[in-house]
Structure formats: C-alpha cells, structure tokens
Amino acid sequence: MKHYSVGGTSYLAKRLGGKEKIVHALDGVSFDVNKDETLGVVGESGCGKTTLARTVLLLTPPTSGTILFEDCDITKLPSRDLRALRSKIQIVFQDPISSLDPRMRVRDIVSEPLIGAGLRDQKVLRERTEAMLERVGLSRDAMNRFPHQFSGGQRQRIGIARALVCEPEFIVLDEPTSALDASIQAQVLNLLRKLRKDMRLSSMFISHNINVVCYMSERIAVMYAGEMVEVGPTREILSNPSHPYTQTLLAAVPKVDPTRRRADTEIIGEQPSPVSPPSGCRFHPRCPFVMDKCRTVKPDQIAVSPNHWASCHLLSK
Amino acid sequence: MGAFLVRNKLSLAGGIVAAAYLVLALVVTLVGSHIVPYDPFVQNFAQTLLPPSSQHLFGTDDLGRDIFSRVISGAPIEAQIAFSVVLVSLAFGGTLGAFAGYLGGIVEEVVMRVTDIFLSFPALVLAMAVAIAIGPGLTNSMMALLVVWWPWYSRIARGEALSIKSSQYMEAARAAGLGDVQIVVRHILPNILMPLLVYATLDISNVILTGSILSFIGLGAQPPQPEWGRMVFDGQDYLSGAWWMSVLPAFAIFVVVLAFSLFGDGLRDAFDPKLRRR
Amino acid sequence: MATPLLSLENVRLEFGTEQGIVHALRGVDLTVGTNEVVGLVGESGCGKTVLGLSVLDLNPVPPANLLPGSRILFQGRDLAKLPRNEFALVRGTGISMIFQEPASSLNPVFTVGDQIAESIRLRIQRQQNSQPSAPLSQTVNQEVLEALKLVRIADPERVARRYPHELSGGMKQRAMIAMAMAAKPSLLIADEPTTALDVTIQAQILRLMRDLMKEVRTSILFITHDLGVIAEIADRVAVMYTGRIVEEANVEELFKEPLHPYTQGLLASLPKLSELDKEIQQLPGSVPDAINPPEGCSFHPRCKFAMDHCRTKTPELKTIKPGHKVACHLY
Numbered sequence: 001m002k003h004y005s006v007g008g009t010s011y012l013a014k015r016l017g018g019k020e021k022i023v024h025a026l027d028g029v030s031f032d033v034n035k036d037e038t039l040g041v042v043g044e045s046g047c048g049k050t051t052l053a054r055t056v057l058l059l060t061p062p063t064s065g066t067i068l069f070e071d072c073d074i075t076k077l078p079s080r081d082l083r084a085l086r087s088k089i090q091i092v093f094q095d096p097i098s099s100l101d102p103r104m105r106v107r108d109i110v111s112e113p114l115i116g117a118g119l120r121d122q123k124v125l126r127e128r129t130e131a132m133l134e135r136v137g138l139s140r141d142a143m144n145r146f147p148h149q150f151s152g153g154q155r156q157r158i159g160i161a162r163a164l165v166c167e168p169e170f171i172v173l174d175e176p177t178s179a180l181d182a183s184i185q186a187q188v189l190n191l192l193r194k195l196r197k198d199m200r201l202s203s204m205f206i207s208h209n210i211n212v213v214c215y216m217s218e219r220i221a222v223m224y225a226g227e228m229v230e231v232g233p234t235r236e237i238l239s240n241p242s243h244p245y246t247q248t249l250l251a252a253v254p255k256v257d258p259t260r261r262r263a264d265t266e267i268i269g270e271q272p273s274p275v276s277p278p279s280g281c282r283f284h285p286r287c288p289f290v291m292d293k294c295r296t297v298k299p300d301q302i303a304v305s306p307n308h309w310a311s312c313h314l315l316s317k
Numbered sequence: 318m319g320a321f322l323v324r325n326k327l328s329l330a331g332g333i334v335a336a337a338y339l340v341l342a343l344v345v346t347l348v349g350s351h352i353v354p355y356d357p358f359v360q361n362f363a364q365t366l367l368p369p370s371s372q373h374l375f376g377t378d379d380l381g382r383d384i385f386s387r388v389i390s391g392a393p394i395e396a397q398i399a400f401s402v403v404l405v406s407l408a409f410g411g412t413l414g415a416f417a418g419y420l421g422g423i424v425e426e427v428v429m430r431v432t433d434i435f436l437s438f439p440a441l442v443l444a445m446a447v448a449i450a451i452g453p454g455l456t457n458s459m460m461a462l463l464v465v466w467w468p469w470y471s472r473i474a475r476g477e478a479l480s481i482k483s484s485q486y487m488e489a490a491r492a493a494g495l496g497d498v499q500i501v502v503r504h505i506l507p508n509i510l511m512p513l514l515v516y517a518t519l520d521i522s523n524v525i526l527t528g529s530i531l532s533f534i535g536l537g538a539q540p541p542q543p544e545w546g547r548m549v550f551d552g553q554d555y556l557s558g559a560w561w562m563s564v565l566p567a568f569a570i571f572v573v574v575l576a577f578s579l580f581g582d583g584l585r586d587a588f589d590p591k592l593r594r595r
Numbered sequence: 596m597a598t599p600l601l602s603l604e605n606v607r608l609e610f611g612t613e614q615g616i617v618h619a620l621r622g623v624d625l626t627v628g629t630n631e632v633v634g635l636v637g638e639s640g641c642g643k644t645v646l647g648l649s650v651l652d653l654n655p656v657p658p659a660n661l662l663p664g665s666r667i668l669f670q671g672r673d674l675a676k677l678p679r680n681e682f683a684l685v686r687g688t689g690i691s692m693i694f695q696e697p698a699s700s701l702n703p704v705f706t707v708g709d710q711i712a713e714s715i716r717l718r719i720q721r722q723q724n725s726q727p728s729a730p731l732s733q734t735v736n737q738e739v740l741e742a743l744k745l746v747r748i749a750d751p752e753r754v755a756r757r758y759p760h761e762l763s764g765g766m767k768q769r770a771m772i773a774m775a776m777a778a779k780p781s782l783l784i785a786d787e788p789t790t791a792l793d794v795t796i797q798a799q800i801l802r803l804m805r806d807l808m809k810e811v812r813t814s815i816l817f818i819t820h821d822l823g824v825i826a827e828i829a830d831r832v833a834v835m836y837t838g839r840i841v842e843e844a845n846v847e848e849l850f851k852e853p854l855h856p857y858t859q860g861l862l863a864s865l866p867k868l869s870e871l872d873k874e875i876q877q878l879p880g881s882v883p884d885a886i887n888p889p890e891g892c893s894f895h896p897r898c899k900f901a902m903d904h905c906r907t908k909t910p911e912l913k914t915i916k917p918g919h920k921v922a923c924h925l926y
Binding site for chain 2: 054057059083084085086090091093094095098099100101102103104108109112113115117159162
C-alpha cells in the first residue's frame with residue numbers, strides 16, 4: 001500500500017545573475033514509500049538528495065510534479081491545511097548544532113511541533129515532551145537545559161524527539177548520523193530502528209554512506225545528478241546492481257576488511273554540475289559501457305525484476 | 318564577558334560612571350529636590366552670577382539659581398529621554414526589521430525603503446525638522462526623537478534576521494507547522510535581541526547628545542526645566558563673564574555621554590567573536 | 596633493524612583553555628618506517644589531529660604545550676633540537692602534510708600553479724642556501740607540471756592556470772597533494788584527506804596515494820576516523836583513544852583479531868554490507884572529557900570487561916603477539 005508517492009517531481013531553481021541559468025536540482029523524480037517501510041536514498045554530494053528531503057515535505061515546494069500522502073496531493077493544499085498536516089510528516093536534520101535553536105530550552109524545542117499542531121494545554125505539552133525525551137534515552141532534567149550543554153549524539157536525540165513528539169506517520173531522516181562519531185552513530189541508528197518499529201513509522205533515510213543506508217532500509221533508491229537511476233529491495237540491489245553508477249558506487253565503497261581491497265578498477269571523472277547536466281543519460285561521460293544512444297536519448301525506467309528498476313539503455317536489449 | 322570588561326579598564330570606568338549616573342537619576346526621581354542644597358527653581362536676584370564657591374559648587378546663573386542643584390535635578394531628564402527613545406525604537410524598529418527580514422518580498426522592500434529614506438539624513442537634522450514642526454517642549458522633542466530613531470534598529474534587526482533565516486532550526490520550525498508570526502516571535506526575536514541590545518547601549522549616548530542639542534537650540538526643554546542642554550543655551554550670553562553657567566552643564570553632558578559610549582564600546586567588543594582571545 | 600623514518604616517543608601535549616587543561620596527548624609512542632602506510636585511527640577528540648600537527652610543530656604555542664620528555668625523531672634526528680633553518684628544511688622537503696579541507700589550505704587569490712611553484716621555490720632555495728639566488732622560473736615551472744602530472748591531472752598546463760574555486764573538490768585535493776609531493780618528501784602526513792570527498796572521488800584519491808607511495812617511495816601517516824579507509828590503504832594501524840594509543844597491529848591482524856575492547860566495539864558498531872542481518876553492537880556512553888579523563892584506563896567506564904584495577908592503573912602498550920601491541924589489563 002502506497003503511503004507516500006512522489007510522481008515526476010522536479011525542482012528546477014532559477015539561478016540569476018547575468019545569464020539566467022536553471023539548476024536541475026531534481027529532475028523528474030518518482031518513487032513510492034510503502035507503509036511501515038523505510039526507503040533509503042543514497043547518492044553523492046550534489047545528486048539532489050538534500051533537495052529531495054526538503055521537497056518531499058514541501059519545505060521547498062517543487063516546481064512541478066505531484067506528491068501524494070495517503071492519496072492526497074499535498075502540493076495542492078492551501079497553506080493552512082498544509083501546516084495542519086505537518087504533525088503527520090516530520091523530519092530529522094543532519095546537523096545537531098544548527099538544527100536546534102541555541103537560545104531555546106530543550107523542552108521548548110521538543111514541544112514545538114505540538115504547538116504547531118495547535119496544542120496549548122501546558123500540562124499535556126509537558127507530559128508528552130517528557131515521555132518523548134525518555135523514549136530517546138534522555139533524562140527528565142534535560143528539559144530545562146540548553147542545546148550547548150549536550151554532546152552531538154544527545155543533540156541528535158533531541159532532534160529525533162522533536163520529530164516524533166507529535167507521533168507522525170512518515171518521517172524523513174536527512175543524514176541523521178553523518179555528523180556523529182562511529183560509536184555514537186551505532187547508538188542512534190539502533191534507537192531509530194527501535195522507534196520506527198514501536199511507532200510504526202514509514203520513513204525515508206537519506207545518506208551518502210551506503211553501509212548505513214543499507215543497514216537501515218528495506219528498499220533503496222540511488223540518485224545521480226538530480227535523478228533516480230535505480231530503485232529496488234536492498235538485497236537485490238546489493239547482489240545485482242543494474243545501473244552502471246550503482247555498480248561504480250558499490251565498487252568505490254571501502255570495505256571494512258583489508259583482505260577484500262578493491263580491485264583497481266579505474267573510476268573516472270566527477271559528478272556533473274546541476275546547472276548544465278549532460279544530455280541523454282546523465283551518467284554517460286563516466287560510464288564504462290557507454291553507447292552512442294546514451295549520449296542523446298534519456299533511458300526509461302526498465303524493470304529488472306518485479307520490484308526493481310533501473311534507467312539504463314543496457315537493460316533494454 | 319565580565320572577565321573581559323575587567324581587562325578593559327576604560328570600559329569599566331565608563332560603566333561605573335554610567336551606573337553612578339543612573340543611580341543618581343533614580344534617586345532624584347524618587348526623592349526629588351530634597352537632596353539638593355538649593356531649590357532649583359527659586360530665583361534669587363541677590364545671588365546672580367556668582368562664581369563656583371564652597372556655597373555654590375557650580376556657581377549661580379543669571380536668575381540666582383544654584384547651578385549645581387539644577388544640574389543634579391536635571392539628571393533624570395537625560396536618562397528618561399534616552400531610555401524611552403532607545404527602548405521604544407528597539408521594540409518597534411527591531412520587531413519591524415525582524416519581520417521584514419524573515420518575510421522578505423514586498424514587506425521587506427517597503428520597510429527597507431522607508432528605513433533608507435530616514436537613514437539618508439543625519440538623525441539630528443531630521444529630529445530638528447520634526448521638532449520644529451510640532452513645536453518646542455520636552456515631550457515634543459522626545460516624540461521627535463522617537464519618530465526619527467527607530468530605522469537604525471530596523472536595519473540591524475533585518476540584517477540579523479537574514480543571517481539566521483536559513484539556519485536549520487528555522488527550517489525545523491517550519492517543519493513543525495508553525496506560522497510566520499510564531500516563528501518570528503519564538504525564534505528570530507530572541508536570537509537578535511543581543512546584538513540589538515549592544516547597539517542600544519552604545520546608542521544611549523547618541524540620544525543624550527542629540528536630545529541635549531535639541532534643547533540647546535531651543536527646541537527641547539523650556540524654562541524653567543533644568544535640562545542640561547537648555548542650561549548651556551541659557552548661559553551662552555554670559556560665556557565671557559560667567560562661563561560656569563554653560564560650561565559646567567556642558568561638562569556634565571560630556572561626562573555622561575562619554576561614560577555610556579565607553580561602556581557600550583566595551584560591551585560591543587566583548588560580544589564580538591573575532592576579538593575574543595582564546 | 597633500520598632506523599625508523601619517524602619515531603615518536605612518549606609524546607605528551609596539553610592545551611591551556613579557559614575551562615582547564617586539555618590533555619590532548621598522554622604519552623604516545625609510534626613509529627613510521629620507510630615505504631609503509633601507517634594508519635592512525637580514532638574518533639573525534641582522541642588527539643589524532645594534534646599528533647599529526649605535533650610532528651611539524653604546527654600546534655599554536657600557546658595554548659599548546661609540548662611537555663618535556665616528549666621526543667620526535669625524524670631520520671634519527673630529534674626535531675626539537677634542530678636549529679631553525681634546518682627544521683624549516685625538514686618541513687616541506689622531508690615531511691609534508693595535507694589536510695581535510697583543501698579549500699582552506701589553498702589561497703583563493705593565487706592560481707594553483709603559482710602556489711605549487713611557491714613551495715618548489717622555497718624548497719630549492721633552502722636546499723641551496725649557499726647560493727641564495729632565485730631559481731630559474733623555467734625549472735620551477737617544469738617541476739610544477741611534473742607535480743601535477745604526478746597526481747594524474749590530465750591537463751596540467753590548463754589546471755596550473757586555474758584558481759582554486761574553479762576546481763572541483765577532488766581536483767583541489769589532488770592539487771594539494773601535488774603541492775605536498777612537489778618536494779618529494781620522505782614522509783607525508785595526511786589528516787583526513789578524503790573525509791570531505793564523495794565516495795567515488797575518495798576511491799580515486801586513495802588509489803593515487805597508494806601509487807605515489809610506490810613511485811616516489813614516500814611513507815604515509817594516514818590519520819582518519821574511517822575504519823573502511825584504513826582497511827583500504829594502511830599497512831599498519833594504530834588506534835587512539837583519549838590521547839593514547841591503545842592498540843597497534845598489522846592491518847589484517849587488527850581487523851581479524853582486534854584485542855582491545857575499544858577496537859572490538861568500534862568494529863562491531865559499523866554497519867557492513869556483508870552482514871546486514873546482524874544488529875550492530877553499540878558502545879555505551881560517549882567519548883570522555885579531555886580535561887578530566889577517567890583515571891586508570893580511560894576506557895573503563897564503557898568497557899564490558901572492566902575489572903577493578905582498570906579504574907586505577909593505566910595499562911601499558913605491550914607486545915602480545917609479534918607485531919601486535921595492546922594497552923589493556925586483560926592481557
């Protein structure tokens with residue numbers, strides 16, 4: 001059952017100054033997130049995943065396309081209804097330092113979504129905030145303290161508490177552990193796994209770290225230069241990566257095992273600028289299997305197996 | 318911050334003098350003319366234009382009034398003008414600027430253009446223009462200053478609002494479903510308060526000076542109010558002979574303005590992250 | 596046994612801060628031999644960056660303070676005892692350093708070529724300090740192009756004329772490596788050089804560094820928090836925790852049989868593509884405060900094997916197996 005469906009969404013920003021240029025931050029991105037499922041989104045810097053996180057929640061409205069939450073197109077909602085909807089869709093940000101207002105106490109930070117949802121009863125606000133803080137592993141006396149009194153991992157827990165305090169149904173996790181040390185990351189990831197099971201959340205887990213994304217997600221979407229190039233169940237993508245970029249990415253990830261050092265496959269070039277993406281298939285300048293067709297014709301989404309597609313001309317043979 | 322002020326002696330000296338002045342102003346407001354040796358309003362034609370002595374510390378003026386008593390009694394006036402102008406400007410200008418900076422678009426344009434118009438004139442000239450229009454008098458000169466003073470705070474507030482507008486916690490507030498007004502009140506105003514306050518402290522000396530000048534040119538306080546600027550004005554004709562009539566009130570203005578100025582400087586330096594030596 | 600290229604003995608360093616004294620390095624012993632890559636791994640605050648900077652005396656003094664008894668030997672010579680001009684020669688010709696953010700190490704108002712040329716010129720002048728004439732610009736330019744070719748930049752003449760902001764992240768990092776390698780140093784200290792880069796670019800840079808090591812016979816002290824990168828590039832690994840080295844071994848040995856509970860915990864806390872079913876093990880607690888680290892073994896509050904005397908007695912770094920040292924009371 002589709003919980004969250006994004007169809008053909010684009011975010012084409014206009015960059016001004018001299019010549020008007022279009023920044024193709026997101027170009028025709030389509031995917032679904034099913035109930036109780038986590039979709040992982042992986043890609044390198046500039047692929048558009050950060051823009052995707054903002055656009056999916058309409059923090060930055062897309063320039064075109066539809067976003068359906070439980071069959072309702074939220075891009076068409078008037079702003080008041082959209083604000084009311086926000087208690088059901090929430091986000092955890094990347095930076096534990098700048099995502100918390102340094103001048104607010106923790107209890108005010110965490111209870112903010114409840115206030116946004118219209119809750120005014122001080123007693124209920126306090127109870128729910130306390131309960132949520134306990135669930136993320138922080139003690140009650142955290143309520144009256146300020147963010148700078150906490151460590152990075154604890155601040156991220158505060159951010160998680162804030163996102164979950166109004167019991168949303170869908171959350172976006174935008175690089176939630178990228179700023180944390182490895183040992184703290186493990187704590188936060190395990191906490192997220194437990195919470196999403198207990199609270200029956202659907203979510204989107206965005207990260208540049210493939211290991212983390214695969215650990216946290218049942219399905220994965222690979223992004224490149226503003227487009228999704230491959231989507232499928234995690235295990236299938238790992239065992240049968242079908243898009244050349246996915247293959248490149250998996251080959252490039254350092255394995256935590258010195259006996260399995262990468263074969264020295266040559267990986268060339270860098271991700272294109274979103275202002276002037278290559279024609280046809282955007283990966284063609286770096287693709288080891290490039291054909292003539294790839295330079296001019298954009299590939300369709302081709303099914304590799306029932307749940308797994310990739311957009312590559314190689315697959316349409 | 319306290320440690321820093323102690324290191325910067327001038328600033329500390331300024332702060333102490335400013336604090337002493339405020340205490341004095343408060344005492345005079347509460348207790349009135351009981352603490353001064355002579356009634357500041359009573360005229361005594363037998364004692365006109367006496368030079369400073371042990372009986373009249375600052376001498377007497379052309380109407381026989383003790384200047385020292387008048388200076389002390391007039392102390393609260395400067396403080397009242399300065400604090401009310403600064404506080405109202407900060408509240409009004411600061412809030413307006415915060416909204417302008419956060420909302421952007423046409424609101425920002427309109428507010429900033431209006432601000433720019435005000436800012437293109439020196440404050441004194443504008444205040445004079447308004448004061449002339451509405452007539453002389455202490456309250457009128459305060460209103461004139463109020464009309465003219467808020468744009469500076471608007472501009473600062475808007476700049477600060479712009480710089481925090483794109484912080485992640487602002488995005489989080491929107492993601493939480495808060496409306497624009499809620500966001501400005503909950504997040505922007507508390508975060509811009511500090512820079513505004515620092516500027517305000519420095520500004521107090523400016524307001525005192527401008528207010529005194531308005532009185533000095535006859536537009537502000539009217540006789541017999543013992544406002545310092547007015548007293549300087551009154552003593553102009555006697556500068557060659559009874560210099561103490563103008564010079565001593567002018568000196569009082571100078572000391573207070575300098576004190577607030579030095580203190581405000583030190584406060585600003587204490588909050589400037591680049592100057593902090595770690 | 597040959598003299599190691601770099602030898603750090605009982606290095607202790609503290610920082611004076613307003614909150615108290617930060618014990619950044621608390622007795623570090625480490626060697627780097629010729630032609631090897633030594634990985635220095637640890638989480639934030641463990642002191643690995645400070646250690647890297649200490650070799651070239653780049654920690655700002657004050658507030659940094661290298662405590663007496665610390666010895667840093669390069670090619671057998673004590674760096675602290677070298678006269679200034681000789682130490683200046685070591686910096687940049689004997690030992691070079693590259694950092695995490697190439698953007699902040701490259702001057703934005705000079706072209707890449709100019710910056711590489713500057714380090715070459717300085718090196719030539721220092722090496723020929725009996726003839727302080729400026730080196731020929733032809734020689735210098737030639738060396739600039741060679742340095743750029745060394746880091747596999749396809750069009751060196753064009754790139755040399757570019758300003759840093761015109762280059763991508765990966766290219767900037769290559770430029771920085773070119774600058775560091777232009778002097779053909781015997782030792783390259785690399786502090787998180789690939790952390791800010793995309794994974795595919797990181798793979799390219801790591802491969803470049805391995806190749807350079809073989810071609811130019813430069814040893815590398817590779818500092819990072821990323822165990823995956825260490826597995827890719829290091830020959831030997833030293834694990835740091837709160838200013839001390841807690842384990843040191845060959846890279847295969849470390850990953851196959853980690854002995855120190857911290858190393859074990861760190862490895863177990865990483866999600867691995869080959870083991871997605873297992874829930875990752877988390878280490879409890881967090882990295883301790885560097886101003887007041889726990890007494891005895893500073894890992895004891897988080898260690899599931901902690902015994903009584905772990906709280907009071909600091910374990911020494913001892914060789915347990917050939918080539919494998921651990922600082923832990925379990926052994």
